Amino acid sequence: MPDLTFAVEGAQLVRFAATPMLAFKLRISNTDAVERIQNVLLTCQIQIESTRRRYRPDEQNRLLDLFGEPDRWSQTLRAMLWTHASVMVPPFEDKTLVDLPVPCTFDFNVAATKYFHGLLEGEVPLNLLFAGTIFYQNDEGALQATRIAWSKGARYRLPVAVWKEMMDHYYPNHAWLCLERGAFERLDQYKRTHGIPTWERAVEELLSLDAAVLNANPAGESSP
Numbered sequence: 001m002p003d004l005t006f007a008v009e010g011a012q013l014v015r016f017a018a019t020p021m022l023a024f025k026l027r028i029s030n031t032d033a034v035e036r037i038q039n040v041l042l043t044c045q046i047q048i049e050s051t052r053r054r055y056r057p058d059e060q061n062r063l064l065d066l067f068g069e070p071d072r073w074s075q076t077l078r079a080m081l082w083t084h085a086s087v088m089v090p091p092f093e094d095k096t097l098v099d100l101p102v103p104c105t106f107d108f109n110v111a112a113t114k115y116f117h118g119l120l121e122g123e124v125p126l127n128l129l130f131a132g133t134i135f136y137q138n139d140e141g142a143l144q145a146t147r148i149a150w151s152k153g154a155r156y157r158l159p160v161a162v163w164k165e166m167m168d169h170y171y172p173n174h175a176w177l178c179l180e181r182g183a184f185e186r187l188d189q190y191k192r193t194h195g196i197p198t199w200e201r202a203v204e205e206l207l208s209l210d211a212a213v214l215n216a217n218p219a220g221e222s223s224p
Contacts, residue, residue, distance in 0.1 A: 131152075
């Protein structure tokens with residue numbers, strides 16, 4: 001019966017996908033090399049092991065929304081689910097190298113996006129958990145199928161620079177912000193009422209108004 005092991009040898013952006021995507025270079029080996037693997041329906045759950053790296057003070061500040069104040073991180077810092085991925089592995093006998101396509105998002109309502117955006121350098125420790133079905137030929141040449149247990153996994157440290165390169169490729173100098181519909185309607189009305197041509201300009205004007213109020217009343221005192 002096949003006994004597969006997995007290792008990630010690298011990752012790079014996929015330049016011409018419909019949505020942001022990384023390709024993980026996945027090495028799959030069969031400990032019983034005499035068996036011929038016909039194909040593998042492989043699924044993968046990818047977790048971010050956020051406790052397995054150090055954070056600079058400026059990164060800690062950028063991650064307040066996720067984990068709170070740094071003095072509480074011993075309680076709040078935890079592993080989180082990033083995404084799921086899947087691939088059809090073609091026939092092989094001993095070992096093979098395949099691209100595991102990993103879909104990504106720049107939606108800041110997603111915790112993983114906030115986490116990646118909060119990092120400035122270094123690597124992201126990942127834990128990849130595999131499952132799926134292996135189709136193979138037994139000693140008599142008959143086609144057999146067996147399941148991959150969730151105990152099969154691999155760890156990989158994804159360079160932060162690779163994630164940033166991917167988002168810069170798909171959204172150069174842009175970021176996605178999802179608003180509650182009521183807030184969007186008020187912003188849209190403000191934009192139309194003041195004849196503001198772009199959303200960026202509308203937000204910048206509101207931020208300027210807020211800064212002016214703070215400068216005029218730095219102590220936060222109530223107006224008479």
